[in-house]
Amino acid sequence: MLEISGLRKVFPNGVVALDGVDLSVPAGEIVGVIGRSGTGKSTLIRCVNRLEEPTAGTITLDGADITRMGGAELRATRRRIGMIFQQFNLLTSRTAAENVALPLEIAGVGRAERGRRAHELLELVGLGDRGGSYPSQLSGGQKQRVGIARALASEPSLLLSDEATSALDAETTTSVLDLLRRINAELGLTVLLITHEMDVVRAACDRVALLDAGRVVEEGPLGEVVARPGSRLASGLLPSLGRVEVGGHEHAEEVVLFEDAEERLAAAIADGARIEARSTERIGERRVTRALVVTPKEVAV
């Protein structure tokens, strides 16, 4: 469990990047932090492993406050926190297996054991046969898989993902996010992921927080936020189905319905409504149906 409380970061030039962030990342969940460019997402994630020094606030991982740690304790905690990056950050002069083995080398693990673990981790991310390849011989998606295997080498309990799919095309993004979900389920890994893309949140996260000007302005489980009227996260997660031209005696409305969608729409149709467009998808733990409904003015869905 990661618990961030009252986190502030003021840079020496006076920029307030984080202005009192409160955020809980429950153990074993994937939490997405979404926000526009410059809202403090990178700064937040960098404070968690102390690549950036917080100005105030606390960050506790399984009860221990990371902001107060130093020396050996901080180094040991950092080993429990893996990180993956937008640009993969692989060493170009090393093979995939050697990149994965790097954290183990730094931790003083012997050569044979490093090789065995690196191979195991590459198998886990679907690259069991590419250990001898150099980064230049791998696709973007494969490089990120190597990055994920490397992040898992020190058996972290928390994985930080900094726009890990932003440099990848849509199809590769889907497969990397599927991999993250799989390792989250198989290894019970907790994941804090930052992104500027709602599609990433929809595909990968259990919970989401909206960061705006250095503060969390809205957050919750995906299935809960989509049901909040007027929520910025809900409108981001549920893009509009489009517009329809209607006559003066008709009324067009986009409705969001949940588990009782079929009954509600059937009742509306029985009352004379027509459905111009609809889509149903699973968001978090809920089945969400959006429908563009045209009704005679006196009927409501």
Ligand SMILES: Nc1ncnc2c1ncn2[C@@H]1O[C@H](COP(=O)(O)OP(=O)(O)OP(=O)(O)O)[C@@H](O)[C@H]1O
């Ligand atoms: N080292 C630094 N010194 C001064 N200001 C900084 C520094 N790093 C970031 N900032 C500023 O802090 C604010 C938050 O930046 P941050 O990179 O955390 O945002 P972000 O949401 O990750 O944006 P992006 O998606 O563009 O990376 C911005 O105004 C940025 O210019």
